[in-house]
Amino acid sequence: MKILAPVRQTVDHNVIVHPGPDGRMPDVAGAPRAINPFDEIALEAALQLKERGLAEVVVAVSIGPEAVEKTLRTALAMGADEAVLVEVPDFPEPPDAAALLAALAQRHEARLVLMGKQEIDNDFGMTAQMLAARLGWPQAMFAAAIEPAGEGSGGEEALLVTCERETGTRTLRVPLPCVIAADLRLAQPRFVSLANMMKAKRKPVARLSPQELGVRPRRRLEVVAVEAAEQARAATMLESIDELVEVLRQRGLWPAGGEA
Amino acid sequence: MTVLVLAHVNGARLLPGTAHLVGAARAFDQPVHVLVAGEGAREAAERAARLDGVERVLLADDTRLAQQLAEPMAVLLHSLGAGHDVFVGGMASMAHREILPRLAGLLDVMGLSDVLAIEDASTFRRPAYAGNVITTVRLTDDGPRVLLLRENAFERAGEERSQPAPVEELAVPDDLPAPVKVLAEERHDDTGPDLESARIVLGMGRGVSGEESREMLLELAERLNAAVAATRMVVDDGLAPSEWQVGQTGKRIAPALYMAFGISGAHQHLAGIRDAELIVAVNTDDQAPIFRAADFGLVMDAAEALRLLRERSQTK
Numbered sequence: 001m002k003i004l005a006p007v008r009q010t011v012d013h014n015v016i017v018h019p020g021p022d023g024r025m026p027d028v029a030g031a032p033r034a035i036n037p038f039d040e041i042a043l044e045a046a047l048q049l050k051e052r053g054l055a056e057v058v059v060a061v062s063i064g065p066e067a068v069e070k071t072l073r074t075a076l077a078m079g080a081d082e083a084v085l086v087e088v089p090d091f092p093e094p095p096d097a098a099a100l101l102a103a104l105a106q107r108h109e110a111r112l113v114l115m116g117k118q119e120i121d122n123d124f125g126m127t128a129q130m131l132a133a134r135l136g137w138p139q140a141m142f143a144a145a146i147e148p149a150g151e152g153s154g155g156e157e158a159l160l161v162t163c164e165r166e167t168g169t170r171t172l173r174v175p176l177p178c179v180i181a182a183d184l185r186l187a188q189p190r191f192v193s194l195a196n197m198m199k200a201k202r203k204p205v206a207r208l209s210p211q212e213l214g215v216r217p218r219r220r221l222e223v224v225a226v227e228a229a230e231q232a233r234a235a236t237m238l239e240s241i242d243e244l245v246e247v248l249r250q251r252g253l254w255p256a257g258g259e260a
Numbered sequence: 261m262t263v264l265v266l267a268h269v270n271g272a273r274l275l276p277g278t279a280h281l282v283g284a285a286r287a288f289d290q291p292v293h294v295l296v297a298g299e300g301a302r303e304a305a306e307r308a309a310r311l312d313g314v315e316r317v318l319l320a321d322d323t324r325l326a327q328q329l330a331e332p333m334a335v336l337l338h339s340l341g342a343g344h345d346v347f348v349g350g351m352a353s354m355a356h357r358e359i360l361p362r363l364a365g366l367l368d369v370m371g372l373s374d375v376l377a378i379e380d381a382s383t384f385r386r387p388a389y390a391g392n393v394i395t396t397v398r399l400t401d402d403g404p405r406v407l408l409l410r411e412n413a414f415e416r417a418g419e420e421r422s423q424p425a426p427v428e429e430l431a432v433p434d435d436l437p438a439p440v441k442v443l444a445e446e447r448h449d450d451t452g453p454d455l456e457s458a459r460i461v462l463g464m465g466r467g468v469s470g471e472e473s474r475e476m477l478l479e480l481a482e483r484l485n486a487a488v489a490a491t492r493m494v495v496d497d498g499l500a501p502s503e504w505q506v507g508q509t510g511k512r513i514a515p516a517l518y519m520a521f522g523i524s525g526a527h528q529h530l531a532g533i534r535d536a537e538l539i540v541a542v543n544t545d546d547q548a549p550i551f552r553a554a555d556f557g558l559v560m561d562a563a564e565a566l567r568l569l570r571e572r573s574q575t576k
Contacts, residue, residue: 011389013390013508013528016392016527017389017390017392017393018392018393019393025388025393025395026389026392026393037509038509093370094361094364094370094371095364095365095368095369095370098365120389120390120508120509121388121389122388123373123374123387123388123389123390124371124372124373125357125361125373126361126364126371126373127361128361129330129358129361129362129364129365130361130362130364130365130371131365132330132362132365133334133361133362133363133364133365133366134365134368138331138439138440139330139331139358139362139440140440141330141354141357141358142354142358144502160443164354164502164503165354165445166352166353166354166454166456166503167447167448167454167503168445168446168447168448168503169445169446170442170444170445170446171442171443171444171445171446172440172441172442172443173440173441173443174439174440175439175440183502184492184495184502184505184509184510185502219400220369220370220399220400220401221370221372221397221398221399221400222397222398222400223395223396223397224383224395224396224397224398225395225396226393226394226395226396227393227394228392228393228394229387229391229392229393229394229534233539233552233553233554233555234552235541235551235552235553235554235555235556235557236555236556236557237546237551237556237557237558237559238556238557238558239558240558241558241560241565241568241569241572242572243558244540244542244556244558244565244569245569245572247540247556248517248540251516251517251538253460253484253516253517253538254484254573255483255484255573
């Protein structure tokens with residue numbers, strides 16, 4: 001089985017972002033960039049499936065400007081077998097990202113796409129579901145664990161995917177091919193050694209244009225204005241627990257007198 | 261043009277988020293229909309029919325819809341597409357977050373998540389960068405709108421109408437796909453209120469993740485009928501289940517009161533508590549960023565504060 005592992009490049013999650021001047025989107029050109037944390041978890045899970053003998057090849061793919069090559073090098077250093085860069089000047093919106101990934105999944109005859117549940121800059125959280133819809137494949141979102149399911153009665157292959165729910169988890173039997181979107185608990189990304197990082201520098205990165213994949217990306221969303229989230233609250237400092245209890249009591253947020 | 265609201269249902273129960281979605285949908289100034297999909301969901305449909313502003317309730321009762329799985333649900337919504345130009349769901353439901361983007365994929369349109377405000381039929385406000393910025397965005401295509409709203413950002417529709425809206429039972433298409441099977445569901449034994457709807461939430465940071473202070477926190481939570489939240493670090497350390505995680509990569513909550521115990525205030529965590537009405541922070545470090553995000557602060561060992569609060573809640 002071949003796994004496609006999309007790795008989106010985002011601003012490093014430790015960077016605090018502020019609106020740009022004149023209400024524009026934040027200027028993040030100079031900010032440190034990294035692999036989207038949820039995609040990193042998904043890639044780790046893909047590599048673990050391979051190490052358990054459940055997959056043969058993991059293809060990492062990143063869509064974006066030339067600079068996403070760095071993210072692909074990280075994916076190779078983690079252990080991806082192949083890397084594909086789809087070069088577009090801007091990071092595509094989810095419908096185009098889904099269209100490009102669908103074309104890549106077909107081109108590589110992937111049976112599983114394993115990606116993050118959301119990207120931490122735009123926080124859309126939609127690409128995996130759109131991709132599954134486009135391919136006509138089932139989806140398993142918010143995955144926390146993946147196990148083989150064995151063959152079904154009709155000989156179809158499937159995976160058992162445990163997914164996060166509001167109040168717990170549920171385990172799904174998902175036939176292949178499918179799209180799985182990683183949540184936090186799915187895997188703990190491995191440490192990348194310097195030696196592997198150096199080795200990854202010499203590995204090939206295949207390049208494709210959107211045209212070669214039959215997609216013409218376009219914007220469907222226009223940013224009209226950007227503002228800072230409401231100003232920080234400046235805490236009134238209290239001196240004691242009794243003051244705190246009083247503050248809560250006045251607001252009806254503390255059990256009234258007489259109650260246990 | 262009509263707006264189709266996907267109801268939050270659990271079996272026969274209509275969940276409260278639905279009233280917020282209906283309240284929000286009225287901003288389009290168009291007839292509002294509510295789709296109640298599930299198995300044995302007539303009671304939920306009749307509840308939905310009493311919400312102010314609902315013109316019609318569509319009831320899809322079918323065993324393939326019982327689990328709210330995305331594959332059949334998205335196809336069902338797609339089959340209702342003609343005549344509905346806006347599809348509305350809510351962020352509080354993980355099922356909605358699975359279904360509506362899949363519907364957007366079937367429709368080949370851009371969808372929007374985390375919508376905080378509806379300015380007009382094409383213009384919406386939503387956060388980005390973990391809530392550090394609020395963007396106003398415009399959809400430039402004409403096609404249908406697929407929106408996931410933050411329920412608590414919208415007023416809920418009332419339930420005072422004298423005459424309920426008609427409930428129309430849909431003929432569910434025969435060819436609904438159902439490739440995915442639910443094999444098991446595991447509820448975390450958590451008897452307290454739900455984190456996302458609790459009026460009071462107590463936050464557990466590294467400062468109180470030890471066994472003794474954790475017990476005190478849980479006990480205080482029980483006394484205050486509060487839910488418990490945790491930071492990513494505490495969850496990563498395996499000291500709290502991941503459903504407790506609040507922040508950029510966890511849940512976003514909007515309780516009347518959030519009390520942060522031993523939480524330094526990494527922006528990862530702050531992104532999830534921004535919408536709380538009142539934030540109180542207890543931390544030993546008077547320079548901790550949490551104090552800049554809180555309304556009231558107390559510089560004190562958080563475990564000691566928990567001990568005292570527990571005492572006060574017993575005696576008063």
